[in-house]
Amino acid sequence: MAFMKMTSPHTTRAGDTGDVMKQVILACVPGLITLSYFFGPGTLINVVMASITAIACEAAVLKLRNRPVGFFLKDYSAVVTGVLLGLALPPYCPWWIVVVGTASAIILAKHLYGGMGYNPFNPAMVGYVILLISFPVEMTQWAIPRTMLEDGQGPLGPWIALQHIFTGAGSIDAFTGATPLDVFKHNNSQLVEHLYNSEPIFATGRWAGAGWEWVNLAFLLGGVYLLYRKIFTWHTPVSMLATIFILSLAFYDGGSSHSGGSPYFHLLSGATMLGAFFIATDPVSSAVSTKGRLFYGAGIGILVYVIRVWGNYPDAVAFAVLLMNFAAPFIDYYTLPRTYGHDKARRATEKKD
């Protein structure tokens, strides 16, 4: 067997934003498949609608701003925003929710701040939060996982789903219900063990609510793939997940009726894994230095846990990420890395004279 000899340079061509974004979209696929498996075709429809809206808005605004349309569309950043927002929105929400959210994300959160690379906040999460505070009713109706469907009740067909999304026709009440985080939030008298046995969403699941645990594991898989491809460093997701783990362990208190929920529960429900690997790692709006990323991730973890357990909203990844986006420049200011050739990192607080 001949020993392959390769000389440097080993990279065949310069990497570009488009490649990174395509990898991110690819890594979303397991999560998308799992969501569609458990909750029906709603998420897939959301993702498609959001991506199309994102591309249309991006093209329109670029045209208005006299920027090269083709060049910026080819970096796929608008598609990623659309895909992430589509994954985060509840399945079977009306079409205008998706359109309003994606348009706000691209126009308000991205292009009003200067477009790709200049947005201080994660566009998808801005769109999500605008929708959440504007349309609380539509945004808190999540579909029930297939394990909870009654005998003989098939999952919602794509045709009925589309009809409901575009015309509001047909009731899908039988297909919507509270998410595990909702159920847990409204528990104030039952022991965690009883809750897990009595509530069907926990009883038909394994660790953290039917469907959701697998969705989160699928996003974890996608995230690990992105780590393997070196799309981002491990610092933000690991520190975020570790913080959530430590906090939930500290406040578990053995599963009493005031328990904050087990570490399993917090790590595998809601948008934890999607947030940790796909939202918090956004290179534009997150902290830049490696030390800074540890603080940034930890901050998101703390906020997620605090808002979930003691706040008004069942899930908090969007709020936590936006709040830490505010703090990212501040974190970067105080975590300057050591410059090559210097013994110590320059401190932002040191006097300049």
Place this chain on the structure above:
Amino acid sequence: MTTSYSEITHNGLWKNNPALVQLLGLCPLLAVSGSVVNALGLGLATILVLVGSNIAVSLIRRTVSDAVRLPVFVMIIASFTTCTELLMKAYTFELYQILGIFIPLIVTNCAILGRADAFASKNNVPASAVDGFMMGMGFALVLVAVGAIREVLGHGTLFADMNLLLGPMAEHWKITLFDDYPGFLVAILPPGAFIVTGFLIAIKNLIDAEVEKREKAKKTTPVVKGSKRVRTTGTIS
């Protein structure tokens, strides 16, 4: 100082608009512009205070020493604000309750103190009165525009509850633009006010840039008819 009335008007309504250019009085602008009726109510109150305070400040401009002028101005503005508050309490009580703290807070509206100090203390009474009215109008117009946009976006209606301000004749002015409108809450919340105001400022700047471009084009268009000399470089063909 000799400023023509048309210039004062142009300044107040457009060029130096307190809300869009000076960005003064943003607190009431952002806080009470949730609907047309709130915006119009506060806008009228502000006009009243601004005209009154400008006239009063202009009347005493030669007797008040520079060192104590600001407290004196604030006292004058506060008196007019109290008058306005009592008037609103008497005639538009429900609106008074809705606007709440923002009526007394007219005192702290920087646009009013700014006009007193920058204009009324240096100009005669009629000019000051016109300036106060025009500045107030500029502010009120922006307030109503923001209010209208936020009401349409947030509730899908226009001119709802106008009877609180204008009496029974405005009872049926409410226009429902969309039936079964879900309500875009962000527009009603403070972020919506910031976004809408930002868009209005952008539109104003856009119009200004366009006007400037046209004027420049007008200036450069005169072409000299039949040039007298033809200068050529290189070969003549």
